[in-house]
Amino acid sequence: MITLQNVRKDYLVEKKSITALKKIDLTIERGEVFGIIGHSGAGKSTLIRCINLLEKPTMGSIIVDGQDLTRLSPSQLQTARREIGMIFQHFNLLSSATIYENIAFPLRLSKRSKSEIDKKVRDLLELVGLADHAKKYPAQLSGGQKQRVGIARALANDPKVLLCDEATSALDPMTTQSILKLLSDINKKLGLTIVLITHEMHVIREICDRVGVIDGGEIVELGPVAEVFLNPKQSITQEFVEQVSDFDFPEELLEQYKKMPAPERACHQVVQVSFLGDTTFQPVLFQVLQSLPVQFNILHGTINRIKDTPFGRLVLEITGEPDDARDAVKHLQERGLRVEVLL
């Protein structure tokens, strides 16, 4: 749906050239929710603004739905942009226009008929749950309601792509949840491709299918969200994953095992087991217990969700003969669990 090829962006700041994007190659599939996460200044804002050419890349091409935007004339670009909706951190609503008129704005730009506009606006007000607020002005709404107006407005022209520029960063946690849910619903209902940028990992965990981590103007890590979560490779990715991790394993627990005399130590193994998806709810541990003469002692654990996928992490103490313990680990791995031996 969206392909960025060899995209580079340099800015001229006080006659010095600053590189915001070094070399971005990225493909975003039709219908997916793609998240880009990075610290401020990493280039994520520039990246999303390159997709609808609010920022013109210095080099490279931006292909949206088969069309290279960098090769279009200004008027062709205006038409192409109507297929790409965008929502903003600070909503960017017209303060002088009612909610109704704000949503009608893109439709008026493309000169639709009055009755067509009215029908579309009413439908959208319904979709975002603001039907009672049509005649109000933005100043009379809360932040979450303003973003709903922004979303309705972005959907007015039935775009194929929705770009979200830090759409929830100015909202409180509860409102953020409701906006993310709305976006997720829209993605499912309309099959819309969503690209979002954020500095908050929980946003990624909540609704994204895939995530790209951007640092210093480069995508340093890319993959399905669950994979990146469970196995972050770059240290910056680990940092982001830490943000939302409620898995605080107390390292002192390991101390008591280290103090054990060698023969006894050999019969105690401590492992961390990660479950993802269906295995989370299968009686995997029980099955292993039945087939091997070992005991499990759960030291620590959490169960959580990544988008719609449940995942869990447990720290287990396996007590038994070293060979049996090794077999137990093998069994767990065979059942699709990720097992990491801690001690």
Place this chain on the structure above:
Amino acid sequence: MDFNDLFVNIQWADIWTACGETLYMVAISTLFTALIGLPLGVLVVLTSPGHLLQNRLVYAVLSFIINIFRSIPFIILLIMLIPFTQILVGTSIGVTAAIPPLVIGSAPFFARLVEVSLREVDKGVIEMAQSMGATTWQIISRVLLPEARSGIIAGITITLVALVGYTAMAGVIGGGGLGDLAIRFGYQRFQTDVMIVTTVIMIVLVQVFQTLGDKLVRRFNRK
């Protein structure tokens, strides 16, 4: 003492005529000031660095012209423009002859006020319009002007009030009006009563204009 003794020199008919002349000059020149100053202000903002129609040369030239006219004292401008007025309206004296210099004196001033209120418009909103495929003209007519509406109305009010003051000098070219009456009778002939009456009327005019303007600003301000 009889009420009329206080105002021995007042010729009410003259006062009302002068009042009409002032209103006529202010109304027509405000209209033309808005017609010239508004596009001028919009153009200055759009051609300024980092804006939609960024153009160093046009911006520098416009800004320079505006500054020139803003730095000439109105009384001098009135005289300097006599030949131009002659060509434009066919006469260089009278109420109508006062209008071209009034407009040329206040349009650059109003253009700066328009510029200030347009710069107040959130950059993000302009960007939003661009992202939705708006043309430059659509951004001006559907975003910039509506969003700056209350600021522009406030600017018109300020200009209107300034014009009431400027018309006082129109007497130099036989422009008439309340200010002219105040100078010729009140000041030059020491008729204090004329001075007081004309001044009071002008104060009332300014108050009325300002109150109406403020009302409109409040009505259109949605922030």
